[in-house]
Amino acid sequence: MAQQTHDMYFADEKAHRRWKIGFYSSRIFIYLFLTLFGLFIILPFWFMIVTSLKAPNIYTHELSHGVSLWVSEPTFHNFQVIFGIVTEDGRVIAELTAEEYRQAEINGQISSSYNFGRYFLNTFIFATVSTALTVITTVLAAFAFARLDFKGKNALFAVLIATMMVPGEMMIITNYQTIMGFGWKDTFAGLILTNFVSIFYIFYLRQTFATIPNELYLASKVDGYGEFEYLWKVMIPIAFPTITTITILSVMGAWNAFIWPNLVANGTHPIFGNDMRLVSNGLMSIFSAQAQGKDTIMVAGSMVVTAPLILIFILFRRYIMRGISRSGIKG
Structure with a gap:
């Protein structure tokens, strides 16, 4: 049956x-x-x-008796150390006398690498300003290549796309010489001014702009809209998911930046004297100064650097996927 x-x-x-x-x-x-x-x-x-979340002495004991995937007595000691609140032996830094502070530095209980509060502030400024400039240049360039008609547009766009084949590392030396020539080492200008134009983002947004019907542009002309009014009131709202994706990816790229900040922002500001390192360089400085018994501190540093990126992706993954689908780029 x-x-x-x-x-x-x-x-x-x-x-x-x-x-x-x-x-x-x-x-x-x-x-x-x-x-x-x-x-x-x-x-x-x-x-x-x-x-x-483990105390350094407990983790050291576990290394010789078997590492546990659970913590029975959680502590925030490691995070307090990397943010410069307490010394490695648990003393509050703000309560130390000048002699105690000097002695703690000599004994390695305090390190200039334990300054993640400053690293977070530097990274926030770098990511915010560079992302804002990236979005502005990307929107304007993508609009020009997608909607405006001018002589040599296609040839210029082809040249820009061709530059994507050139590894970014090949331009580091000339960029570094330029920054040094302007005296911008260990400044936000040196960090930002080589990171606010992205050919990939321009191509990415142009693909979205190109899908917007030309009839909307003609209708806006009938209504008396200028070029920038049409961009602001029509194209940007339609392409908002893609622009959001670009913003998120730009922030994540700035947060993960390592090679360029390590070259031009690994010291103190020439005028204000504050540390100019970002979170990625600050984390590497902890690993470079690796010593016995500091494994939990290094892992805590990795945790505070990684957690914001995971949180950003979890909160905005829907916008990222929506922007990718609207642009017509699959992968």
Whole structure:
């Protein structure tokens, strides 16, 4: 007797049973694989969270007796150390006398690398200003290439796209010489002014602008809109998901920047004297000064650098995926 399942027909009960076994077996295998794969990805982050909450002496003891994936007595000591609140032995830095502070520096209980509050402020300024400038230049350039007609537009766009084939590392030396020539080393100008134009973002947004019907542009002309009015009132609202994606990716790129900040912002400001390092360079300075018994402090540093990026992605992943789908770029 024929069997029907979700508009599928089977010659007999035996064929129907074989299909059900195969269907549910494949589902079990898929979900089991995805679960194991998810655990494989989550486990390092869980280990990082647990280790950052362990006291250094407890973790050192575990290294010789087996590391635990759980923390019985969580402490924020490691985070207090990297933010310069307490010394490595737990003394409050603000309560130390001048002699105690000097002695703590000699003993390695205080380090100039433990200044993550300043690193976060520097990174926030760098990411905010560079992202704002990137979005402005990207919107204007993408609008020009997508909507305006001028001589040599296609040739110029082809040249810009061709520059994407050139590795960014090849321009580091000339950019560095330029920054040094202007006296911008260890300043925000040196950090930002080589990072506010992205050819990829221009191409990315142009693809979205190109999908907007030309009839809207002609209708806006009838209504008396100028070029910038049409851009502001029509194109930007339509392309807002893509612009949001560019903003998020730009912030994440600024947060992860390492090579260029390490070259031009690894000291103190020439006028104000404050540390100019970003979170990525501050984290590397902790790893460079690695010493026995500081593993939990290094992991805590990794935790505070990684956590904001994970949070940004979790909160804005919907906008990222929506922007990618609207631009027509798959991958």
